[in-house]
Amino acid sequence: MDRRRTGMNPVSTSGSNTIKGLQLFIADLRTTQQSEEQERRIQSELVKIQQHFETISRKPGSNDKLGGYQRKKYIAKLAYIYITSHTTKLNSLMFGLDQIIELLRSNVFSEKFLAYMTLQLFYVHPSVVSKIGEDVAYQVVNDLAGNNDDHVALALNFVGVVGKLDNQLAQNEDVVNQVFQILRSPTSSHYLKKKAALAFLMLLKSNIHILVDDHQTKQSWIQRILSLLDDTHDYRLMLPVLPLVEYIAKYVDPSSCIRLLPQLTQILYNCTVVGTSPDGSFPAEFRFANVPNPWIIIRIVSLLSVLIVSPVEAATTSSQLIHSSNIDPETLGKLRICVTRAIELGTKPSNDPMERIVLNSILFSLINFASKLEPSQDAVSNSGTALCSLLSSGEINIRYLTLDSLVKLCSLSGKPAIDTVRFHNLDTIFRLLSSERDASIIRKVVDLLYTFTDAGNVKTIVEKLFNHISGAKHPVEPSIKSDIAVKISILTEKYATDTNWFVLVSLKLLSMTTSATLNDDEIWQRLCQIVVNNQQLQKLTCEQLLEYLFDSRSSEALVKTGAFLIGEYAHMILDNFSMGDLFNLFAEKYFIVSNMTRAMILTTMLKFYRIEPRIETVVIKFFQLELNSLDIELQTRSFEYLNLVQFSKISGNDELLDAILTPMPHFNTKSNPLLKRLGSLPPSSGNPTVVDLIGASDYDTDSNSNTPMTPVSSGRPPPPPLPRSTKPARTGSRSALTSSSTANGASTPTIERDLGTEHYLQQKLSPNWEDGFVRMFSHKKGILYTSPLLRVLYSISQPLSDQPFQLRFKLTFVNHTEWDIHGISTEIIAAKTQDNPEYILQNILPPTNTSIASHKRTEQTFDVVIRKPFPVDRSPLVNIFFSCGATANSLTVKTAVGVTSTLMVNVQNAAPLTVTQFVQGWKALGETFGKESEYSVEGVNLTRRKPGSTFETGSNLSTIAQTMTRMGFGLVDQTSVPNTIFAAGVVHTKTKGNFDYLLKIKYTEETSQLGVTCKTTAPGSLSQYVVECMKYALTN
Incomplete structure (x- = not known):
């Protein structure tokens, strides 16, 4: 009786279910002073428990000796030992798995609860799953199919927790079907449906083939899942179902979820606008911190962000998603109102910290989503202003989320958002950069500065970033320094308007890479690519490089850059520097750099010799130094270069040397390799800079100066951008989205x-x-x-x-x-x-x-x-x-x-043909197109699908004529040819134009059959399409 009462109402008997033996065991462990003593106590308890279990297994008929209470006590002790030992004693606890299964079979709620809880702890280990997985799955199915809601809830909770730990559970059709049956059943309680939704989500994450392999199952099951959102006021069930729908929309079938857009919008509108208005009524039980359903709001916005793509995302995402221009005006208007209301709520004063957190969360989610709705410039500006007002918040999380939202807003909304931030809040952002100590916030500040940099403010922003690297008030993490260095390199390349400034900044950046964290090869390599591809930068860069290299503290990145560029363009600077000075400079640097840089210097020495053969003696001695080097690369290069010099001297022929040391060709890299280091940030865009224009004028005479370019090598200019429709169709269909863009x-x-x-x-x-x-x-x-x-x-x-x-x-x-x-x-x-x-x-x-x-x-x-x-x-x-x-x-x-759908206006607008005109036209079409534009079908039965609705004798011809008139055919008034109808018309199409056609229908009274022939002004299948429409209308 007690067990039955426990199963029916576990809460009422919680006091009687206290396990005193477990309490004493825990107290003993806590009173032990030394770990060795605690270990002995645990081992003695394990031996005792194992002996009890072994006794029961040897005597199958003595089950009553170990009752449910005792088994529950021992399993609870095993679970506690597992937790206190930090999972290290799993192998010592494996003997209890069979008894956990026995406990799982119990009908007593507390016993089944403890079994499921212990299994949830143990299921992290594959060895446990492999040993008892099948038995557990069998019992889970039994519990899910049972009538006890408490047991069903325990099984659902178990599936939701371990669904991704045991792949076999997600592949068990019985488990999946039972979970889904609970989710869809109209008789299931909301409590079970909520658990079933989350359990099914976990199964789907573990095995997406549940809804992918069988189309009919997918269509039926998704429909039933989406129907759980039909009651727009059932917020209890809505919260757990929304994550499941979002997963389906993201990974399974987005097209099936698009139809929810108006419904989701209405729910969001009710919570955000109606529920927060002074005169709006909203159930108090669904309010938190004076905000209606904040969790529902954020979940819906997350789902809408999956279904709706911004103009930037539309080019790269699935065509099954929907663009804002394809949303009906009413729904789009409500979404924009929700964003506006979120801004109002987010900027209003509030003394309640919890309310402030909730309002800010809603503000961030809706502003991040707003860029997908093609908002007006004022709306974007208001969003930026609202976010910037939170930059001074004392909470680190608020500042981080604000910066993250600002980065997304500026990236997706473009100029209106950027202007709001940089023109009115740039000083605030700079103060945050200099005073902030949190590394994650610094990284977001740098991302934000990168996002709205252009040719007008690039010098100011680059200077502030340099100051932060070299003179920040607080220590800067190495990874952030590297990130800033990459962004400085990209920004100076993209937005430099002065060649001298570009070179100075680039070399200053390389001079700061003495730290290993900034020793980034991609930065100096990119500078070399730009200089090689822009002739006007070559001499200037080499001269500026030498000023840095004559400093004994120059970084290795500068030495690498100098070895490459000065070796390539030394002949341009011989007016100011002798070859001997250049040789001595690199000879000094040779012994303080890494082997990779030394190998580059060896190649530079060979190039120096090619330009000035008089330094032959010192060059040969220099190569001889490395003939016995321990580094195979240095030894090989020295040996080969020495042989080249000697061969050139002995033969008196420099052709081989000239062939090897040909001038560096232009790099044909079409994009900056540093851009891949930006992560989720978009590449900067802007007008062509001085670097672009120099490259275009020197090497690309046919290129268009208005086309943004990276300074790449010579070659054909990039293709023009694809044409884009300025007036996309407003639809609510995934199909219409792609179709309308194609049509334009x-x-x-x-x-x-x-x-x-x-x-x-x-x-x-x-x-x-x-x-x-x-x-x-x-x-x-x-x-x-x-x-x-x-x-x-x-x-x-x-x-x-x-x-x-x-x-x-x-x-x-x-x-x-x-x-x-x-x-x-x-x-x-x-x-x-x-x-x-x-x-x-x-x-x-x-x-x-x-x-x-x-x-x-x-x-x-x-x-x-x-x-x-x-x-x-x-x-x-x-x-x-x-x-x-x-x-x-x-x-x-x-x-x-069909093609006859456009005939409905023709009877009114076109004068009827005479028999003579019809015959002449019929003959002309035959002579012009022959059989290519003609289609005939004979033996068409005049029948109706439904019994009792057949054509009546004697009126068949008139009935056919009436049907054709309703369809829009123009009939020829004639009596000369019996049992025959002549018709004409025009098929209208938007792209292919209009097509004339003539139609002849011959009726045979004896067989009640038709012969239909059509000729059109378009060779191909048009005549067949017209006849098919006629057959549907007349014979069905």
Whole structure:
């Protein structure tokens, strides 16, 4: 009776479950004075426990001797020993694993709880998992499938904790299915659903194939997971589900999550704007520090940041994500209002420290997200001002997060953010650089300065960075010094407007690399590349180098630079320095540098000899010094160079020496190798500097001075930037995003598969979808689909009379049940989204309401722009998702969009043809295009899909004529040819233009069959596409 009561209500009996033996054992260990005495106490207890367990294993019939309480006590002692020994005694505890499994099988909550807790500790070790993994998984499945919510919660908690430690657990279909069943079941409590969401997330992280391998499973399971967010006021369940949805959006299927955008936006708006307004009502139980649902806000913003990409990210991320220009105006407006409200809340005074932390967290998350929404300049400026006001905060975390947000804002939002920071807050940032002691903040300050440096402030910023390296008030970490050195090198190269200043700064930077932390080969190598590629810098740099090298304290980086550049361009400075002076200079440096630099100096000496053969004697003696060197590289170079000099002298022929020491060709490196050291920072961008222009004028006479360049070698100029659409289509569909960019000419050849087509082909249409599909061919309004829960109506119009190729679809969703429908959302899918698609989707607006009361309705509109002819079976699909009666539902239907969809205005605008005109046109098309533009089909049966709706005898021809008229065909008024209909019209497309066509339909009364022939002004498949549309409209 006590065990049953414990399982049902563990809290009420917590006092009776005290393990006195464990308490005494812990007290004994704590009172021991020496570690040896504690070790003896632990060993004696382990021996005692092991003897008890062995006795039980030898006597299977004596289970009652070791009851649940005793087993629980011994297992608890093993767990305590494991913890106090810092996991070092695992091998001594392995004997207890079988008894842990026995405890796990118990129906008593406290015993099962202790077993799961101990296993969570031990599962870190693969040896434990390999020994009892199968037994544990079996019991986990049993607990998950049981009716005891307490046991189910323990099993879910175990899966959530060890899901990534035991890969076999994530590959166990029974475990995965049971966890998902709890998550989706309408009868599961919120408490279990929350645990199931986190457990399923852990399983998915361990084995992503759960939702990847089987498309049908993926589509069904993701739909049910997303439906958990349908109740926009169920914040308890929302919090654990959002991380799961974010993981799915990031790694599994972002396209399926995009439809949540309006729904997530509304939740964010309710929490951020409505919940914080003075007259707004929000449940007190969901407030923390006077802020409604701060955790929900940050989680939603994190998910939205995954689904929405900024203009900068759009070029490199998956086409399945959505751009701000593709978000409907209402949703985009609400998101921007949320950002504005976050700025207001973040800058208001607050005396409550916890409230201040919460508001700042919301401010940082929303401002980092704001750059994805293409905000106005004022909005960006306000964001920058709000963040800069936090730079003076006394909390290190706030200062760090502020700087991190400022770096992201300046990188993604560009000039408005940069101007706000550098024009009004540059002094504050400099003070922070000089006074801050925290290394992580210093690094962020340097990143921020790098982000908004340009030609106007580069000298000031570089000077401040130099001061920080050489004269900071507090010791500077070596890694930060190296990071600053790299940024100084990049900034001076990019934004130098004066050649002399560029050389001085570069050499000053190299002169400071006496410390090993700044001895960075990439910096001096990059300077050498720039000098080689820019003739006007060569003499100036060599002269400035010598001033540093004559100083006995010159750094090794300067010696390397000098050995390379002076050896290459010594002939340019012989007017001021003799070859003997140069030889003596490098001979002195030779003995105080590393072997790698010595090898470079040996090559420099050979070049000196080539320029001035009179130093032959000292050069030969110099090479002879290293003939017996312990370093193989120095020995080899000395030997080879000595032979070259002697051969040249004996033969009197310098051709071999000339061939070996040809002038250094220009480097053709197309980017600065230091840029890869920037991490997540974007490369600096700006106008071409003096270094760029010198390189262009000297070596690239055809290059465009307006094209930003790194100073690279001669060669063809870089290609112009790809054209970009200035007015991207506003849609809410992943498919529409890529399609609209292609339609505006911004697509480029790609070897990637068309993810839109793949997604389109994977859809499974709902039963009886054809009824509404066929109806759309000849009726502008009607019923698209009817299910037991939802009816879908459609209406087709042409919003612009001068653009008949653009069609507007309005879908009306009618709830004809007695229950409310929640979370209704749609996904419009185009058949093709890349490589010049036949049509594109535009202006996709979400349903006006996400919930539909009983017998009420909501609407949605979207546009289809037909760019060129295509087969009607590739018409757009509509996925409809909703929840009703605690169950998730989905429908997939196809809209009838074909080449005949643009015929609806032709009857009004075009004069009807006469028989004579039709015959002449028919003959002309045959003579011009032959059979290439003609398509015929015979034996088309005049039938209807539904019983009782057949064509009536004697009225077939008139019924066909009425159907064709509704479709937009222009009929020829004639009686000379019996049982035949002549029709004409024009197919309108945006890209390919308009195409005339003539259509002849011959009806045979005896067989009730049709013969259809079509001729068009376009060779190819257009005539076939027209006939296919006719067949759907007349025979189904």
